[in-house]
Amino acid sequence: MIQLHDLQFEPFISEAEIEEAIAKVASQLNADYKDENPVFLGVLNGAFMFASDVIKRFEGDCEVSFVKLGSYEGTSTTGAVKTLLGLNQQLKERRVIIIEDIVDTGNTLEEINKILKKEGVADYQVATLFFKPEAYKKEFNIKYAGLEIPNKFIVGYGLDYDGLGRNLTKVYKRKE
Template sequence: MNPDHISLHNKQFEPYLSAERLMAAITELAVQLNQEYANKTPLFVAVLNGSFMFAADLMKAMHIPCEISFIRVASYQGTSSTGKVQEVLGLTEDIAGRHVVVLEDIVDTGHTMKMLLDTLGAQAPASLEVATLFMKPECLQHELAIRYVGLSIPNDFIVGYGLDYDGLGRNYPDVYKAV
């Protein structure tokens, strides 16, 4: 049973999205990706740390030949984006001529995704798309064509299902929002 409220550092959070709702959104994304990438053997590039639960559950729902790799970037401090993206752990696979789908937990300002798409796009993939579990359209500061969006949400600060507040909260199966 999941708690009605959680406390992380100095903030309180209330239930927002259930694990069942998240799995329904991921299943819809998987259906789309399985259809559109049939016969293409895509490389999924999961952005750590936040996307680890999303990536794991999405991969379990993929029924086509595919690969997964991981990249780690940092752009958050506390509850807000720093606006500066630092690549921490890079991609080791050669993506030239590959169909690449970046897996992200949340796209809000778009700073991280813009940097990743520019960096990966320079490596000449056959195609480059993004699949994000959450999108905050009202926060977007870059022109990004995000093709695969699980859930569009308002500008609430959320934790759980891989998303954290200064390292805490990733372990909850549901998503909570700050009150």
């Protein structure tokens, strides 16, 4: 059990399970993007650990960029996604792989979709470490999902609760 701010969290996903999920996603990306030069677009802050680990396992040439979007306050989404740090790279006619820590409602993906359409990308796919199918409300294809999980609030491995917990190597769920 751990305490972050006013909430308690209990162990949920082990380091070994996370490693296995990363290896699965990286293997799929290596097969699908062999002999290509995709742009990995990491979504900050949460995806920094997953992006690093997946990109280290990518066997071909690639480029890396980041955007920072925010929609959470405390343990729930506000529903409004704000761009906090925009693109600094030309993506016209490029193949892009969006690297997300977690896909729940899909609101962040909707905002990224608008950005990428405006940029004129050739195509894009979504790679996420965690996917919450129960919470997902959008139509975007989630091609690469490390782990499908129930709609619980989690922290660790890049995910936080009001700034705390991103550095944890395991994932914890909120104690109910």
